[in-house]
Amino acid sequence: MSSISLSALITLLILAKWAAQVWLERLNARYVRARAGAVPDAFKGVVDEATYAKSARYTLAKGRLDQIEVTYNTAVLLLVLFTGVLPWGFSAFNRGLGASAWAMAVFLLVTALVLSLPDLPLNWYDQFRLEERFGFNTTTQRLWWLDRCKGLVLASGLGYPLLVLVLKLVEWTGAWWWLWAWAALLGFQLLMVVLAPVLILPLFNKFTPLPEGSLRQRLLKLADQTRFRARSIQVMDGSKRSRHSNAFFTGFGGFRKIVLFDTLIQQLAEPELAAVLAHEIGHCKQKHIPKTLAASALGSLAGLYLVSLLAQQAWFYRAFGFAPGSIVPALLLFGLLSGVVTFWFSPLAHWWSRRHEYQADAFAAQVMQEPASLIGALRKLNEKNLSNLTPHPLYSGFYYSHPTLLEREQALAGA
Numbered sequence: 001m002s003s004i005s006l007s008a009l010i011t012l013l014i015l016a017k018w019a020a021q022v023w024l025e026r027l028n029a030r031y032v033r034a035r036a037g038a039v040p041d042a043f044k045g046v047v048d049e050a051t052y053a054k055s056a057r058y059t060l061a062k063g064r065l066d067q068i069e070v071t072y073n074t075a076v077l078l079l080v081l082f083t084g085v086l087p088w089g090f091s092a093f094n095r096g097l098g099a100s101a102w103a104m105a106v107f108l109l110v111t112a113l114v115l116s117l118p119d120l121p122l123n124w125y126d127q128f129r130l131e132e133r134f135g136f137n138t139t140t141q142r143l144w145w146l147d148r149c150k151g152l153v154l155a156s157g158l159g160y161p162l163l164v165l166v167l168k169l170v171e172w173t174g175a176w177w178w179l180w181a182w183a184a185l186l187g188f189q190l191l192m193v194v195l196a197p198v199l200i201l202p203l204f205n206k207f208t209p210l211p212e213g214s215l216r217q218r219l220l221k222l223a224d225q226t227r228f229r230a231r232s233i234q235v236m237d238g239s240k241r242s243r244h245s246n247a248f249f250t251g252f253g254g255f256r257k258i259v260l261f262d263t264l265i266q267q268l269a270e271p272e273l274a275a276v277l278a279h280e281i282g283h284c285k286q287k288h289i290p291k292t293l294a295a296s297a298l299g300s301l302a303g304l305y306l307v308s309l310l311a312q313q314a315w316f317y318r319a320f321g322f323a324p325g326s327i328v329p330a331l332l333l334f335g336l337l338s339g340v341v342t343f344w345f346s347p348l349a350h351w352w353s354r355r356h357e358y359q360a361d362a363f364a365a366q367v368m369q370e371p372a373s374l375i376g377a378l379r380k381l382n383e384k385n386l387s388n389l390t391p392h393p394l395y396s397g398f399y400y401s402h403p404t405l406l407e408r409e410q411a412l413a414g415a
């Protein structure tokens with residue numbers, strides 16, 4: 001393939017993704033607007049007129065911001081790829097620091113950092129204007145910037161040694177480097193699953209055991225009944241940043257942990273919280289984390305193999321203004337461009353995730369011996385978070401990791 005036709009193809013792929021994203025946002029907005037006038041029959045008695053109208057406004061505002069963000073990011077990506085700034089930075093780095101793995105890892109990290117900067121203004125606007133307007137924001141400016149600094153230190157501290165290791169493996173292991181790099185990445189990922197809940201999450205939030213009382217007793221009883229180690233039920237101070245509420249399950253084996261946001265505990269009644277815990281225990285019992293990890297490991301194996309192939313193609317380098325030879329531009333370009341391909345596979349991943357949600361819901365209904373508590377919890381969660389109750393089916397099919405409220409209620413009623 002010639003360099004020019006490759007540049008044209010890549011540009012086409014980038015624009016196709018942009019067009020699909022904007023089209024989906026507009027499709028969804030039209031669908032929501034058409035139903036915004038009155039509460040649809042399916043939600044009468046579930047959500048009041050004012051909350052429903054507000055959730056439609058919130059959905060539309062988020063959709064508009066998403067369109068701006070998608071368009072802006074696409075323009076930035078095209079500029080970065082085709083103005084020659086990347087090869088210029090790369091050779092400047094090579095001249096200044098040499099081409100050792102240690103220097104090249106700095107180059108990749110610095111480039112990633114610089115490329116994340118254009119996102120900052122829109123992220124800031126989202127938190128302090130949009131979320132604020134709908135009453136969700138509780139983050140202070142200080143906390144927001146502190147979070148970003150901590151993220152930066154963490155990404156550098158963890159990313160740098162990992163990048164050096166991958167680049168060294170390329171030097172040491174020759175043609176099979178991608179398999180070795182994959183093994184190293186997988187080891188790192190597994191280590192993170194174990195360490196993140198213990199070492200990283202506490203850098204951002206406070207985790208406390210559930211306080212004594214009737215709620216704790218009820219949840220302990222449920223944990224006992226399902227043979228879940230209750231020590232790992234914790235409360236997180238989510239209210240420090242946002243009024244959005246949530247619960248999640250993380251880690252595996254002896255390191256698993258179920259986390260309930262303090263905002264969730266304020267919003268739900270005790271049986272509803274028990275149902276949410278049962279749902280999370282369901283994820284654990286059905287081994288959803290190891291399954292998801294295995295799937296993502298297969299994806300990264302395919303990705304690294306692809307990098308190893310691209311790194312041998314001179315035309316691939318020339319299309320973006322690089323001289324063939326070093327693996328570093330291939331890694332960088334792959335990092336920038338993999339999204340234009342994986343985007344089209346994301347509905348598959350989301351479909352799989354929704355299947356897991358249905359399974360965890362069914363487990364919860366079975367443990368609770370009734371679906372009503374879980375339905376009550378889901379209704380409140382959707383209401384308090386101003387979730388879009390009427391997404392366009394194509395939109396939710398493409399993007400949603402969780403089924404909609406109506407889909408979950410119907411599945412629970414049928415169970």
Ligand SMILES: [Zn+2]
Nearest residue numbers: 279283357360
């Ligand atoms: Zn879930």
